[in-house]
Amino acid sequence: MTTDASIFPPIAPPQLRYDLEIIASWIKPGSKVLGLGCGDGELLYWLKKEKSVQERGIEIEESRVAACIEKGLSVLQGDINEEIEDYPDKTFDYAICSQTLQQVYEPSNLIKSMLRVARMGVVSFPNFGHISVRAQLLWSGQAPVTRELPYSWHNTPNIRVLSLNDFIFFSKQAGFKIIQQAAIKTRNKSQQGRMIHLFPNLLATYGIFLIGQE
Numbered sequence: 001m002t003t004d005a006s007i008f009p010p011i012a013p014p015q016l017r018y019d020l021e022i023i024a025s026w027i028k029p030g031s032k033v034l035g036l037g038c039g040d041g042e043l044l045y046w047l048k049k050e051k052s053v054q055e056r057g058i059e060i061e062e063s064r065v066a067a068c069i070e071k072g073l074s075v076l077q078g079d080i081n082e083e084i085e086d087y088p089d090k091t092f093d094y095a096i097c098s099q100t101l102q103q104v105y106e107p108s109n110l111i112k113s114m115l116r117v118a119r120m121g122v123v124s125f126p127n128f129g130h131i132s133v134r135a136q137l138l139w140s141g142q143a144p145v146t147r148e149l150p151y152s153w154h155n156t157p158n159i160r161v162l163s164l165n166d167f168i169f170f171s172k173q174a175g176f177k178i179i180q181q182a183a184i185k186t187r188n189k190s191q192q193g194r195m196i197h198l199f200p201n202l203l204a205t206y207g208i209f210l211i212g213q214e
Contacts, residue, residue, distance in 0.1 A: 016046055018193035019206050022182050023098060023122050026210050027051060031093035034058070034118060036080040036110075037100035041068035048073065056092070058083045081106065084113045092118040099206075101125045102160050108174050115176060115213050124208040127183075129163030129201045147205075164200055164207040171211065180210040 016024060020043045027033060029051040035044045038057035041064075047053040057075035059065050068075035076083065080097075081104065095118035097110065102125050104110050114121040127133075162170075164183060171178050183200030184207075186193035196204040 015191070016042065017191055018186050019124055019184060019208060020046070020098065022184065022208055023096060023124065024051070026122065026180065027053065027094055029053070032056075032091065034084075034087070034092045034095045035075075036084065036095060036097045036114070037103075038064075038068065038073075038075060038096075038098075040064050041071050041073045041075060043096065043098065044068070044073050044075070045071045080104075081110055081113075084110070084117060087117040089116055090119060094118055094120050094122060096122040098122070098124045099126065102162065104160075107160070108170075111174060111176060111211070115211070119212065120179065121176075121211045122208070123167070123211060124206060125162060125167070127164050127201070127204050127207050128161040129165060130205055131202050134202075164204060167207060167209060171209075175214050176211050177214050178209055179212050182208040184208065 023043065024047060027047055031051070031053050033044065033047060033053045033055050035041070035055065035057040038044055038059050041057060044053075044055045044057050045068075048055050055073055057068060057073060058078055058080045059068065059075055060077065060079055062077055065075055065077045080100070084095075095114040097104075097114065101107050101110070101123050111121060111123070164181075168178065183196040183204035184193045185196050185203060185205050200207075
């Protein structure tokens with residue numbers, strides 16, 4: 001007895017967070033993609049299903065690696081700063097570091113490694129220059145706690161805080177170019193959002209950058 005596959009269509013990947021939608025829109029179909037700090041593999045899974053990418057990932061938390069493997073993703077457990085060094089030059093088309101850069105001890109070294117193993121890199125992070133952060137610091141005089149930066153100073157995994165302008169200035173110092181950028185403001189637990197074009201360093205909650213070598 002045969003079964004009509006149309007009766008049981010393949011399950012579509014879940015709707016991406018707004019910031020991940022933007023990143024996904026920059027990735028060309030069939031590309032080779034490395035996800036750094038890829039979490040539970042939400043973005044890699046979507047790209048694999050919808051754009052037929054060849055994916056690899058690195059994630060330090062064992063439970064998240066297990067979640068990736070359950071999705072059928074090729075993800076290994078380890079420190080992104082160390083594991084990335086095992087890949088030869090230009091193995092990938094894109095290396096993606098989504099909302100992880102602020103937790104990295106040596107961001108310049110990581111970006112250098114990203115642009116060694118891949119033709120382009122994607123970096124995103126919460127914007128410390130947002131008006132809500134500035135207002136909290138001004139009126140309370142204490143380290144800000146926001147939806148995008150939800151930790152107190154004593155228990156935060158974020159060892160660095162940076163604004164969109166900081167990253168743009170850093171790109172000139174570190175010698176890489178910004179190919180494309182998006183400043184966004186999210187809502188509904190980051191599932192929805194919109195682009196910010198006016199005063200992005202003041203009004204955007206996240207910055208997303210497509211980068212390459214000079």
